Amino acid sequence: MARAPLLRVPYTDPFPSPRIIPANATTTNGAVAALVDFLAPSLFPTTTSTVPRSSLASKLDRHHRGNGKTLLLTGAGISVASGLADYRGTKGTYTLNKGYKPVYYHEFCESHEARKRYWARSFLGWTSLERARANKAxxxxxxxxxxxxxxxxxxxxxxxxxxTTHPHLPTTELHGYLRSLVCLTCRSEYPRSTFQSQLSALNPSWSAFLAEMLQSGALDTENPIERARRGLKANPDGDVDVPDAPYTTFRYPACPVCLEKGAVRANGKTVRVRVDSxxxxxxxxxxxxxxPAVILFGESIPLASKVQAEKAVEEADRLLVIGSSLAxxxxxxxxxxxxxxxxxLGVLNIGGVRGEEVFFGEEGGEGDGGKRAVRLSVSAEEVLPRVVEVFGGGLGEGGEWREGGGVGGIGGEVRCGHICIYAVQCEHVQHG
Incomplete structure (x- = not known):
């Protein structure tokens, strides 16, 4: 039986405004220069503006060959430009929807009614979520x-x-992923897109309602302000709340593996699985x-994912947080x-961050021009592409991933014309 969490969802209130480091990084140009200096400090003893782009690329290659590299830690803020809702931004769920309460792990595991409500809301939000694509950040x-x-x-x-955007770059999905489901009994994974089709077949009236909303454009955006005007409440991760909706009527399918081969728990015990006609x-x-193959509130992160994330930190030479309040x-x-x-340490996040006084206390790293610490409150989508340009690179070049899977799945077409399917190693994303 899943144990009830002891704490409520933490830190729903805004954090204090950040202290920008270095102090002149309040403009976009200043932020770009500060971030470049932080990412490759030994390349630029004075300023980046006078160094030719070709020279930067050459120096960069020599600088990083055999050296440690930067680890990125990203949060919901980096995906806002893709049209997805976040939690604590100016238009975030905790800012605009004070009564929002996500489903807890123990509730989902133990309550049929909680699951009906969860899957009904997820059913309505999945289409727009599946259509979303990565942005320039x-x-x-x-x-x-x-x-x-x-x-x-x-x-x-x-x-x-x-x-999906950079399959060549090692990525740890600390909180799981929405593209799949996982069976709580046999631990098999199942595609979310296939599950959506089954939900539609089991709930024809809900399916018709979804079709009406899609036709009217009510789900064209995850912007909570726009959805509120249309009588909807939009929350992160494809959760759409329709006031007074008959959630108790919603139905969902069972694990197909358990139905076909029998439901056997990890301890070897066989359990009964039944479905209606x-x-x-x-x-x-x-x-x-x-x-859903995500870490719900009150659920523990799998040990393998936790260890992998810690190892990534230990092997890096610096850490840059992007789009996260670290709540x-x-x-x-x-x-x-x-x-x-x-x-x-570096933080690129609009608004405050939990415990900034711990990370940027005392001199705040300003004594060395921000090479050991940088704190920026600007858009990642605006700044990061310009940082790439300063380093002599560019987006949409060099065989980078440009089209293909988004939230709904991994896969897509590379510029070389070959089809590439990227699979995350199973041992890094086990849930339980």
Whole structure:
């Protein structure tokens, strides 16, 4: 039985405004220069503006050959430019929807009614979420990886944008991913897109309602302000709340593997899985429940993912946080670990961040021009592509991933014309 969490969702209130480091990085140009200096400090003893772009690329290659690299830790803020909602931004869920309460892990595992509500709301939000695509900030991360500046990514996001945009760059999906489901009994994974089709077949009235909303354009955006005008509440990860909707009527299928081969728990015990005449999961069942392959609130991060993220920090020479307020402890502890290792720290996030006084206390790293610390409150999509340009690179060049899977799956077409399917190693994303 899943244990109830002891704490509520943490840090729903805004954090204090940040202290910009260096102090002159309040403009876009200043932010770009500061970030370049932070990412490759030994290349630029004075300023980046007078160094030819071709010379930067040559120096960059020599500088990073055999050296440590920057680790990126990303959060929901990097995907806002893709049209996805975040939690604590100016238009975030906790800012505009004070009554928002996500489903907890123990609720999902133990309550049939909680699952009906969750899957009904997910059913309505999945189409627009599946259509979303990575933005220039994700592409810039990939290009910085190709150039040798960035050595890896740890992301809190579940939208799959990082592995689809830069399959060559090692990525740890700390909180899982929405593209798949996982069975709570047999641990088999199942495609979310296939599950959506089954939900549609099991719930024809809901399917018709979804079609009407899509036709009217009500789901064309995840902007919570726009959706509120249309009578909807938009929350992160494809959660659409329709006031007074009959959630109790919603049905969802059982795990197909458990139905076909029998439901066997990890301890070897066989349990009963039943479905109705249409194939919907029956509440008399003892197992066969499919859960999104993400870490729900109150759920522990798998040990393998935790260890992989910690190893990525230990092997890096500096850490840059992008689009995260670090409100979740799983992310905050990684930055704390980097700080304890004496690692240079950078934060690129609009608005405040949890525990900034811990990371940027005392002199705040300003004594060396921001080479050991940088704190910026600007758009990642605006700044990161320009950083790539300063380093002599560019987006949409060099065989980078440009089209293909988004939230719904991994895969797409590379500029060379070959089809490339990128698969995340299973041992790094186990849930339980």
């Amino acid at each position: 994700h592409e810039a991360c990939g290009e910085l990886g190709r150039m040798g500046v960035v050595g890896g990514v740890v992301t809190q996001n579940v939208d799959s944008f990082h592995p 249409d194939g919907a999961w029956d509440p008399s069942s003892e197992g066969g429940v499919l859960k 979740t402890y799983s992310a905050w502890r990684l930055v704390k670990k980097a700080k304890e290792l004496g690692m240079p």
